[in-house]
Amino acid sequence: MDLMNSLSERAKNAPESGIVEVINYARGRDRLLPLWAGEGDLPTPAFICEAAQKALANGETFYTHQRGIPDLRQAIADYYDRHFNAQLSPEHVFVTGSGMHAIKLMVEALTEVGDEAIYFTPAWPNIVAALGVSGAKQVGVPLSFSEGRWTLDIDKVEAAISPKTRVMFINTPANPTGWTASLDDLRALLELSRRHGIWIMADEIYALYHFAGGRAPSFLDIMEDGDRIVFINSFSKNWSMTGWRVGWIVAPAVMGDVIENLVQYTTSGVAQFMQQGALAAVRDGDAVIAENVRRAAEGRDILCDRLLATNRVETLKPTGALYAFLKIDGLTDSRKAVFDIVDKTGVGMAPGTAFGPGGEPFIRACFLRNADQLRDAGDRLADYISKL
Numbered sequence: 001m002d003l004m005n006s007l008s009e010r011a012k013n014a015p016e017s018g019i020v021e022v023i024n025y026a027r028g029r030d031r032l033l034p035l036w037a038g039e040g041d042l043p044t045p046a047f048i049c050e051a052a053q054k055a056l057a058n059g060e061t062f063y064t065h066q067r068g069i070p071d072l073r074q075a076i077a078d079y080y081d082r083h084f085n086a087q088l089s090p091e092h093v094f095v096t097g098s099g100m101h102a103i104k105l106m107v108e109a110l111t112e113v114g115d116e117a118i119y120f121t122p123a124w125p126n127i128v129a130a131l132g133v134s135g136a137k138q139v140g141v142p143l144s145f146s147e148g149r150w151t152l153d154i155d156k157v158e159a160a161i162s163p164k165t166r167v168m169f170i171n172t173p174a175n176p177t178g179w180t181a182s183l184d185d186l187r188a189l190l191e192l193s194r195r196h197g198i199w200i201m202a203d204e205i206y207a208l209y210h211f212a213g214g215r216a217p218s219f220l221d222i223m224e225d226g227d228r229i230v231f232i233n234s235f236s237k238n239w240s241m242t243g244w245r246v247g248w249i250v251a252p253a254v255m256g257d258v259i260e261n262l263v264q265y266t267t268s269g270v271a272q273f274m275q276q277g278a279l280a281a282v283r284d285g286d287a288v289i290a291e292n293v294r295r296a297a298e299g300r301d302i303l304c305d306r307l308l309a310t311n312r313v314e315t316l317k318p319t320g321a322l323y324a325f326l327k328i329d330g331l332t333d334s335r336k337a338v339f340d341i342v343d344k345t346g347v348g349m350a351p352g353t354a355f356g357p358g359g360e361p362f363i364r365a366c367f368l369r370n371a372d373q374l375r376d377a378g379d380r381l382a383d384y385i386s387k388l
Helices: 018-026 046-057 070-084 099-110 125-133 154-160 183-196 253-264 272-284 286-308 334-345 371-386
Strands: 093-096 116-121 137-142 144-146 149-151 165-171 199-203 229-234 247-250 323-327 362-366
Touching: 018 334, 046 272, 070 093, 070 247, 070 272, 093 099, 093 253, 099 125, 099 165, 099 199, 099 229, 099 247, 099 253, 116 125, 125 137, 125 165, 137 154, 154 183, 165 183, 183 199, 286 323, 286 371, 334 362, 334 371
Parallel strands: 116 137, 116 165, 165 199, 199 229
Antiparallel strands: 093 247, 144 149, 229 247, 323 362
């Protein structure tokens, strides 16, 4: 105990992931259908792996650019031109060791110990934990849930702002709820940022997973030079690269030296051969994105239609992201429920308790998977629900 007592309180208080808890409990079981994590079931496409393998064979194993190799930074800028009609310089782009690394660097850059950061709850738990580990106070603003839909009340956001507020973390389309900000929502949030001098950390990782057609609205559609906005993104979802741990930041170019230093003192940069794989993905992988979005839309319909047909699930189909956030009649303790469900059905899901206030009665299921697996999962869950 003396060893543990000597650790920092921030480290000791870092919460256990409620998602990892159930994964560890059930990993490796026969007939398991793992819908608990935010990833699909397809491995990284061969052309991406081959680019990394070629780079390894060519000896690209040395220290490299802290901000990311120039070709990759240019390719990410080109990605924004194609998909967002946004003209960015490579000087706005910084390659990181995952989207999570990007978030942690921006938390360090934008907050001091004791500062406050607003986020919308239920929320992906990693952002909340990252703030806590860095010593910032997490201020959750609840999304409203009514008739199966999640909405944001801008007045609640403004009421949560204090003189200590430094950052708003805005994830849209959102994990786990699927809430997707409208352009009017984004305009109102940007107006708050400008009026109160608050940074926006925009997590738009799921921007292309938008099931109403086209991509989701983005702060890139409305921002102006001088706005306090940084963007977080990752190669994980678009190109089936979750295990690669490569992401990026888009930020004002003037922040370049600060971000480069933070990279230096955390990872000292992403391996160059991995960046070559990422380059192949973002340069040549638009068809991969399109296929993943198609599979997600199909999976959403298969899983949600089957469960909504039970008349025991309140949640409607989400408009974005990769998750059905299910409110099942008769289930109130989602942590207890996910263990029972995996024991009795073999379907692994994440408890809503893992996503903070407002998530307690919900269960999250990722639908970026094989259609037949989702039909099977839907049938197993429907049978479970019928017996409650």
